[in-house]
Amino acid sequence: MDSDLKQINTLAEGLMAGERRALARAITLIESTRADHRRQSAELLRQIGDRGASGVDAALRIGLSGTPGVGKSTFIEAFGMYLVDQGLKVAVLAVDPSSALSGGSILGDKTRMERLARHPRAFIRPSPSRSELGGVARRTRETVRLVEAAGFDVVLVETVGVGQSETMVAEMTDIFTLLIAPAGGDELQGVKRGIMEIADLIVVNKADGELLPVARATQSDYAGALKLMRRREFDPEGFPKVLTASAIAGTGLEEVWAAVRELADWRRAEGWHDKRRGEQARLWLGRALEHAAVEMVTKDARVAAALPGLQSAVDAGELAPDAAVDKLLSVFRNGS
Ligand code: GDP
Numbered sequence: 001m002d003s004d005l006k007q008i009n010t011l012a013e014g015l016m017a018g019e020r021r022a023l024a025r026a027i028t029l030i031e032s033t034r035a036d037h038r039r040q041s042a043e044l045l046r047q048i049g050d051r052g053a054s055g056v057d058a059a060l061r062i063g064l065s066g067t068p069g070v071g072k073s074t075f076i077e078a079f080g081m082y083l084v085d086q087g088l089k090v091a092v093l094a095v096d097p098s099s100a101l102s103g104g105s106i107l108g109d110k111t112r113m114e115r116l117a118r119h120p121r122a123f124i125r126p127s128p129s130r131s132e133l134g135g136v137a138r139r140t141r142e143t144v145r146l147v148e149a150a151g152f153d154v155v156l157v158e159t160v161g162v163g164q165s166e167t168m169v170a171e172m173t174d175i176f177t178l179l180i181a182p183a184g185g186d187e188l189q190g191v192k193r194g195i196m197e198i199a200d201l202i203v204v205n206k207a208d209g210e211l212l213p214v215a216r217a218t219q220s221d222y223a224g225a226l227k228l229m230r231r232r233e234f235d236p237e238g239f240p241k242v243l244t245a246s247a248i249a250g251t252g253l254e255e256v257w258a259a260v261r262e263l264a265d266w267r268r269a270e271g272w273h274d275k276r277r278g279e280q281a282r283l284w285l286g287r288a289l290e291h292a293a294v295e296m297v298t299k300d301a302r303v304a305a306a307l308p309g310l311q312s313a314v315d316a317g318e319l320a321p322d323a324a325v326d327k328l329l330s331v332f333r334n335g336s
Contacts, residue, residue, distance in 0.1 A: 012047040015149055016051060031139050060154050062155065063172070064159075066205075076158060078248075091152040093158070094157070095169050096165075134287060157172060182207065182214035202226075202241070226242065303331050306327070
């Protein structure tokens with residue numbers, strides 16, 4: 001254990017000195033499921049404390065989502081390059097729901113952002129692959145803490161437009177941005193109301209060439225739709241905001257950053273930033289507890305032995321699900 005602790009000390013020091021190799025190793029540790037690695041991860045997180053997460057030079061966490069093809073990777077590359085050119089250190093993380101389903105990857109592929117990936121002030125990490133989305137998201141949230149401790153100023157967390165993953169990313173970031181494509185017609189391109197409700201900024205990408213007038217029309221459609229929604233107490237006047245940008249032409253990026261800053265500064269000054277972080281922490285505590293409790297019960301050998309029979313009884317309609325749970329908990333506590 002002593003040599004373990006020493007290793008974690010060294011890792012934490014390297015990480016806090018901003019060493020990339022230490023950061024990469026720390027993330028690998030965080031993503032590991034091995035019980036000893038989980039203990040080491042907890043110790044590592046304890047050692048970094050809230051470094052980089054609070055105070056005047058605290059990192060800003062930005063969530064970014066959109067359907068496949070909307071231009072997320074192109075936008076992140078362009079926006080990320082804009083930010084590093086301002087002298088900022090930018091980390092890009094991903095929560096890929098497909099990694100939980102199939103072990104595949106529709107996001108977080110490094111080769112998609114080649115220029116940014118090579119930049120010394122940028123760090124790109126693909127999505128962890130786990131068996132369930134909650135696990136992917138929990139690990140990503142811990143990784144956010146690592147990159148902040150390593151001195152990154154902006155953490156972009158990307159996800160694809162699937163309800164559950166978008167909500168989870170919104171719940172680990174300060175500002176949630178939805179990227180949409182220009183589209184004709186007056187209906188709102190199937191963007192679910194729930195997503196509109198969590199968006200702080202909507203960016204109509206591809207506002208270039210022939211698509212420019214369509215992008216402007218889309219912008220005003222969305223602005224109109226947002227006006228009909230209830231004003232949120234944690235927004236200043238004019239937010240949620242709809243902007244246009246072109247990731248390819250590099251236009252509108254400055255405006256997006258200005259809007260992000262305006263919103264972030266206001267929320268910090270008004271106390272909403274800390275309140276939101278606190279609520280998020282509580283929420284993730286609940287999720288982690290739920291996960292740990294389920295794991296503890298279902299890994300118990302006696303429970304595992306009793307489960308198939310109870311499952312069949314529930315399937316056959318002979319036993320109510322709640323009654324089966326009571327029975328399993330009794331097996332867990334008393335062995336029968
Ligand atoms: P993702 O699936 O959301 O990551 O989308 P990609 O970044 O891979 O982009 C999908 C397609 O849209 C690619 O062919 C891009 O070249 C194109 N694209 C992305 N951004 C823009 C833009 O600002 N303008 C135009 N015209 N095309 C874009």
